[in-house]
Amino acid sequence: MSKLNVAVIGCGSISQKRHLPEFHHNSEVEIVGVCDINQSRAEAMQAIYGGEAFTDYKTMLDTLDLDLVSVCLPNALHAPVSMDALNSGAHVLCEKPMATSKEEAEAMIEASERTGKTLMIAHNQRFVRSHQEAKRLIETGAIGKVYSFRTGFGHGGPEGWSVDGKDSWFFRKEDAFIGAMGDLGVHKADLIRYILGEEFTDVSAIVATNAKENITVDDNAVCILKSESGIIGTLTASWAYNVNEDNATIIYGEKGVLRLEDDPSYSLVATYTDGAKVNYELGQIQSNDAGQQYSTGVIDHFVEAVRENKAPLIDGLEGYKSLNIILAALESNETGRLVKLNKGAK
Incomplete structure (x- = not known):
């Protein structure tokens, strides 16, 4: 079975400490893209985890063949970027809180249902x-x-x-x-x-x-x-x-x-x-705490849900x-x- 291609949008602390290392240690996926408006930050993660580095997420979505996308951005960007990723054909893991309003959350759920792609919220x-x-x-x-x-x-x-x-x-x-x-x-x-x-x-x-x-x-x-x-x-x-x-x-x-x-x-x-x-x-x-190493379970659960075509524990409605x-x-x-x-x- 081929690996799932994953990209992480946003290379701040939550990506560096949770998403990227946990995707890296999951044998079912391959990190093929990292994106951050701070180019040096994206390139630093590329140097560790491989894939291509981008500073524009829309360019990345258009360029790469992605199965999975993690959205690790400021809260105000969670909804629009998640919907763009869903509409591009990727399954999405979005950091919490999923959105800034009920309307945004509902739009995310609608995009997931319309595209048939998984939307999971990272409530660890x-x-x-x-x-x-x-x-x-x-x-x-x-x-x-x-x-x-x-x-x-x-x-x-x-x-x-x-x-x-x-x-x-x-x-x-x-x-x-x-x-x-x-x-x-x-x-x-x-x-x-x-x-x-x-x-x-x-x-x-x-x-x-x-x-x-x-x-x-x-x-x-x-x-x-x-x-x-x-x-x-x-x-x-x-x-x-x-x-x-x-x-x-x-x-x-x-x-x-x-x-x-x-x-x-x-x-x-x-x-x-x-x-x-x-x-x-x-x-x-x-x-x-600095230096604490563990698996949150979030990444592995997300990958399993996509692989087995089942609803994740925290889908869009649960996040809402x-x-x-x-x-x-x-x-x-x-x-x-x-x-x-x-x-x-x-």
Whole structure:
């Protein structure tokens, strides 16, 4: 079976640390193109991974015979570039958040359906083993009825992660559209939907910029969510956790409590009302720590979905539903009101 030809559009940190090395280590694909408006950055990745280097993605789409495309660009470019790639005949893996509006997200889904090409959104937290095990425990009734949760994601900000540091596009509204809520909050919106296995109906939020100077996006947000079955909880996203990254989720149920990525030794701790306690060693969660090497599972899952012609775990509609929570949080903050969510893109 011949390998799938893949190109990566955008050669910043997410490409350098996740997409390119994971495609490189997947025996099913061959990297044939890399693209970045910064020519030296594209050529640096070409020197490591091969293929052709481009500075214009449309030229690359027209020039190469591509099966797969990864879109690793500023948020405002996710939708238009993904749709161009889909329309060129490629299957697309797009970084999160998938779009900057419901209309953009719906257009991406329509392009995927019309072309018959896979659209996957790179929500990597669904592939973390502690998160998968927590979902299984909830589904099997281990903690009984779920009542509440708190989930959060925070670190010191993208200046320590982005290739452009303090000058990163992450801080500019015209490029990023949204700050910590798009960078981190959408991860947790997707994760809590996945773990609980249900949708949210109500969102209330305060979204603020109170930690960093000279930025035009949010850096701190706290949301209150209510699910269709009545589960209530909080979701926080922050670029102001300057000492340690926090990526914890806690689920409170009738028969027990699940603590995910909340203990330094155990990735999942289950404590039950009968006094039992189970500590799970399931490996490290994906983080931005320098030098950490791992496979997120995202790339391998995307390739497998295309190879086997099956829907990926996070298709366009799933990405839309998680984005919708973040958009509702922005609306709630702007209006000072609780926002009711619709059911989906269609």
